């Protein structure tokens with residue numbers, strides 16, 4: 001019965017898609033969680049492009065998906081192998097994991113999509129090609145010393161890899177949020193986005 005309901009659910013075109021990116025430990029998950037809470041689960045879907053990669057990887061290697069999605073050592077241990085494997089798939093179809101993530105999180109049921117882990121120019125391209133002006137980009141910024149306090153350690157092979165650096169040269173973000181620990185500054189940044197989304201939803 002559940003399956004039939006799912007199949008009959010109308011496919012909606014999203015009103016807006018917020019693509020968040022930023023360096024490791026800049027606070028992407030922290031900020032997107034807070035924005036998601038404010039918009040509410042009736043309005044918003046949270047999408048993690050890394051989730052379908054990790055599901056496939058966990059199944060293939062009989063690993064724990066929750067730990068792969070978390071922030072601990074387990075994730076770091078598998079990160080490089082997963083990247084290489086997913087790269088091979090992405091070379092054949094650059095939007096493969098974006099599309100898989102949209103489906104995995106049932107995003108088409110919600111008008112607002114929050115993507116918390118945009119890492120590549122090809123991710124931006126895929127969303128823009130498929131959803132046009134609905135797509136908005138948000139860069140999360142934090143100084144290295146603040147990221148270090150949050151547990152970041154520069155790691156060769158990760159921090160100098162395409163997944164960390166591909167978006168570095170871009171400057172034309174719709175919004176940038178500075179997340180160096182000042183709550184008023186962060187609040188102001190989040191509120192600008194939430195207000196814009198709410199006004200777009202009520203059009």
Ligand SMILES: Nc1ncnc2c1ncn2[C@@H]1O[C@H](COP(=O)(O)OP(=O)(O)OP(=O)(O)O)[C@@H](O)[C@H]1O
Nearest residue numbers: 022023024025026027028029030031150179181186
């Ligand atoms: N403004 C903030 N106030 C308090 N804690 C914060 C803030 N921003 C981030 N943190 C904390 O810093 C840590 C790293 O943040 P988070 O996991 O959101 O970073 P990330 O950019 O998603 O990292 P990664 O790319 O490695 O997954 C978390 O423990 C988070 O709770």
